[in-house]
Amino acid sequence: MNRSLDYRTDFYSLGVTLYELLTHERPFKSPDALEMVHCHIAKHPIPPHEIRPEIPKMISDILLRLMAKNAEDRYQSTIGLKRDLQRCLDDLTSAGMVSPFDIGAEDVSATFQISEKLYGRDAEISALMQAFARASSGPSELMMVAGYSGVGKSALIHEIHKPVTEKMGYFISGKFDQFQRDVPYHAFIQSVESLVTLLLSETEKRLAAWRKNISAAVGNVGKVLTDIIPNLEQIIGPQPDIPELSPVEARHRLNYVLGKFIRAICQKPHPIALVLDDLQWADSASLNLIRTLMDNPENRYLLIISAYRDNEVSPTHPALLSDLEWVTLRVDMAAVNEVIEDIRTHDTNLGESLAKLANNFDYGKILALIREYKALPGS
Ligand SMILES: Nc1ncnc2c1ncn2[C@@H]1O[C@H](COP(=O)(O)OP(=O)(O)OP(=O)(O)O)[C@@H](O)[C@H]1O
Ligand SMILES: [Mg+2]
Structure with missing residues (x-):
């Protein structure tokens, strides 16, 4: 809601599909559309392993990560997801159980994402x-x-x-x-x-x-x-x-x-x-x-x-x-700097260039520039 849709929306849908497949239950149930929207926004589903104890806890964690409310907290790449699932499969095949590990350790986004959050407001x-x-x-x-x-x-x-x-x-x-x-x-x-x-x-x-x-x-x-x-x-x-x-x-x-x-x-x-x-x-x-x-x-x-x-x-x-x-609302330079810092952690050169511009341009123009940049294919 109030965020653009991207491939991580599909991760959410995949999470819901797997959830139903494994637990035989939907994560949320309501005949009422508004209530359903409310659930998807605000309610956390019961972890799958609590519904069916035979589901390994790590698989349950993977599903919940797919279904995280904020796209930034979901998997960012199919490779990251595949590696985690593969590890579960390997453990199950060799030892009959999945031992705990850090999920998402090899999950890096192939594209540069600037958070769509609102800074400093x-x-x-x-x-x-x-x-x-x-x-x-x-x-x-x-x-x-x-x-x-x-x-x-x-x-x-x-x-x-x-x-x-x-x-x-x-x-x-x-x-x-x-x-x-x-x-x-x-x-x-x-x-x-x-x-x-x-x-x-x-x-x-x-x-x-x-x-x-x-x-x-x-x-x-x-x-x-x-x-x-x-x-x-x-x-x-x-x-x-x-x-x-x-x-x-x-x-x-x-x-x-x-x-x-x-x-x-x-x-x-x-x-x-x-x-x-x-x-x-x-x-x-x-x-x-x-x-x-x-x-x-x-x-x-x-x-x-x-x-x-x-x-x-x-x-x-x-x-x-x-x-x-x-x-x-007035320009909040602390927020501008926070955006630039976020970008610098992904792309040092772009961050530096924006920091220089920040002294000469106004806020709206800088943010528009960032959005233009985001919209470029492969940016
Ligand atoms: N604090 C912020 N953090 C992140 N992005 C922001 C922030 N403030 C504005 N933006 C982005 O800057 C751009 C301009 O903002 P917005 O359209 O809300 O301005 P506005 O004040 O409504 O302008 P107008 O008077 O032209 O309607 C938008 O892309 C918006 O997402
Ligand atoms: Mg406006």
Whole structure:
């Protein structure tokens, strides 16, 4: 989650397959999709040798290494895995048992991997998660992440996707677009679309409960929403026609229904982290909706996190929300140096070159450069 997929994802799948093959059980069981995602992210499977004592402990360790939560902690190469399995086989053939050894001792990655972790943002992540914890049991909150372009606002916000899901929350996101400023509620609409996709993967029983809640909230004007969020029809079904109103009245109606809809989807057992990225390009209707959602203490179980470029001149935006909580991101040179140190341990020359650049370039450019480098074939 919030990490790119690579060959180590296949190691995870291989681990799960071998797990079932050897124990005759799946590592996690749940009829509920969200619960299942939660298990894969947060729960540790029972070690195979504890389910079937005839499985050698070393084989059990190898499977758990394949199924490590972080790709960095899994095997990094097929050769490393093969050597460990071969050793188990040799021991079993010669002695009928596998004696303990250090797994992964000959496991080295054939490609240069820079960790995708976020450097030096622990305090900010913790501030966002604390806000989520408060909003999970109380009135809605807004956290504004400000900083200039490339400083890591979006990267920071997406870093809480996994911990939010771990806490059984829904993480949904949308972004305002420079070229779609005349589309009202653009980022809200995208977020709701992503929520609908999540809800559609739930059990029929849960989906029926959502259908009931949402239909009750939108009443007979659900078409206001399905006109702009067509996939919502897959949950609440086709909606009856609605009376034509003047543009201003129609805007008020949409604002009202969207507010009711958001209140209906924010439920205690599944609080929502709603990301509205690139707020500098938001339309005024969206800003007003955020304000309305924040001002009514009856709105609960919702954390809105919005990223805002504070180097772009758009005087009205922050003013409207300036009394709410802001996290300002600045360049963290200690973090830049930490990235460079990490790279230096893999590739001394590249590390040295980046260290020289760090004095002349800005942070975003250095990180972009690193990512370009990573994307090169065979880099
Ligand atoms: N602390 C960090 N550790 C590792 N990578 C980072 C860090 N901060 C930013 N990055 C990387 O730098 C790049 C730029 O970050 P990001 O897109 O989050 O910036 P932004 O502030 O959202 O910019 P914009 O205002 O243009 O949307 C991304 O590739 C991101 O993963
Ligand atoms: Mg961004």
